[in-house]
Amino acid sequence: MSKRFLNPTEDPLWLRLLLGAVAVGFIAVLLLLPLALVFKEAFANGVSAFWTAIVEPDALAAVKLSLIAAAIAVPFNTVFGIAAAWAVAKYDFPGKTVLVTLIDLPFSVSPVVAGLIYVLVFGMQGWFGPWLIDHDIHILFAVPGIVLATIFVTFPFVARELIPLMVDQGRDEEEAAATLGATGLQTFLRVTLPNIKWGLLYGILLCNARALGEFGAVSVVSGHIRGVTNTMPLHVQLLYDNYDYAGAFAVAALLAMLALLTLVLKSLLEWRYADELAASHRH
């Protein structure tokens, strides 16, 4: 019997089918089925009932709050992500690995802990709480706290997407631009940005999806004031607990739609710019 390494494509047919079936089965049972059920429940009483549940003032307030949190967190983390990736990829400095590890922190810290950190810092029994209250500045249990918690949990998305890409691309092109007399900004806009735009877009889309969907950290700092500090995920839970199952699933479906829209955008971009992507997106 000759012994040789099998090419994966030469695996027996039954094995390939089995693996494929397992993958499809898992996706169907764990992802597609629950998603389909959410939409089924949401539209169980018809489209008009769905619409009524969405335009209800507290639901609209929750949608608005989620969009505000994302609208602040995403640009913030985009700027931060580019700056961090730039620093890590283009410069050598002591503590670089520490910085990269710190960027990953929100991935490894439970969101509940993240929320409690803000309670400790801004709470009445915390460091700045009493001073802030005396000056009528509301952070915890108000919109700023929710925005901060959202920023914390979505912190790594853009940076994580860009760092490997920019490290991989090296600094040759930027150095060439600099020798030709380009300013820092010119170098960034004309050399770096075109190289990283796809990775950046991926990062922003993922960051946005997570910002809209975050539950744990926001739950700790929200205070759960109906119509005021409830984001969409918190409002879903509130409605569910209030016996308003139709409303809960309607808002859940809207949330799912926003996430699906993100995925569709991502796929469209991939499809439309497939060639360009292959050239620039090397990881």
Added chain:
Amino acid sequence: MKRLLSLLAAAGILAGTAAQADVTLLNVSYDPTRELYADLGKAFAAEYKADKVTLNTSNGGSGAQARAVIDGLQADVLTLALAADIDAVSKNAGLLPADWQKRLPENSTPYTSTIVFLVRKGNPWHIKDWNDLVKPGIQVVTPNPKTSGGARWAYLAAWASAEKAPGGNAEKAKAFVANLYKHVPVLDTGARGSTVTFTKRGIGDVLLDWENEAQLAQKESPGQYEVVYPTRSIQAEPPVAVVDKNVDRHKSRAAAEAFVKYLYTPAAQEIEAKNFYRPRNPEILAKYRSQFPNIPLATIDGDFGGWAKAQATHFGDGGVFDQIYQPGK
């Protein structure tokens, strides 16, 4: 022209005096009051003429809500499940005086409730009284006394029932309660969580919970559940209080005080009764008597020496509940 201007000025002054200020009150409440305060908030806003009041409400487990207020949640009014949680806000954050409970009538409790059993249609396990809860194989759903106010009332109701049963004493009560919690498969953090566990998830044979929560569950799913009244239970007093330091900061004291007083008015008592809370007003209670069966009720002050003592003895770290409850056993 001059006349027109003075007319305009007069109109402006009139408008100025007639215009109401916008006041937003934040009511931090316990878990099952969602429907109650939605109704009371609307009714109060229509009734109160001095300002244009909006009542915002935050709901959660009573202990957790007290914690949030201590951490800075800007409550103007606290409507929690039991006095010990408002005591905690007074003690740990100093936002209201220690004698807050003496400021309003009836221990600052405009409505009361009690602890009852909710069973599935037809009562298949023939659950009639406390002893039936500890029969072999019976699963009891009740929230965690560490976080939920209703659960603490439920625990004390079970304790008092065993203590007051013929031949009962404190030792037997402790043994009964220990046995009872061996029949609890899930301890949710709040009353509403337990109700959802029992109704939507179908776990357990009996839900041990607030009377108002049990009656609401019955109303939400007609014909699926039955409320069972044991031979004795406890008078649960969920108190209300204005949070002094916060209302002074928000300049909302007048509206907040009017609101808590409003809760005792016949109109509000009527709304409370309709939401399955037992009104204090004897006439309105009599009107809804069929909804609130008269059973012997132990009281926190008479039978447990007040909340400060009960909290420390039973629910503090290392207290009786910690001694008897072993998760998963």
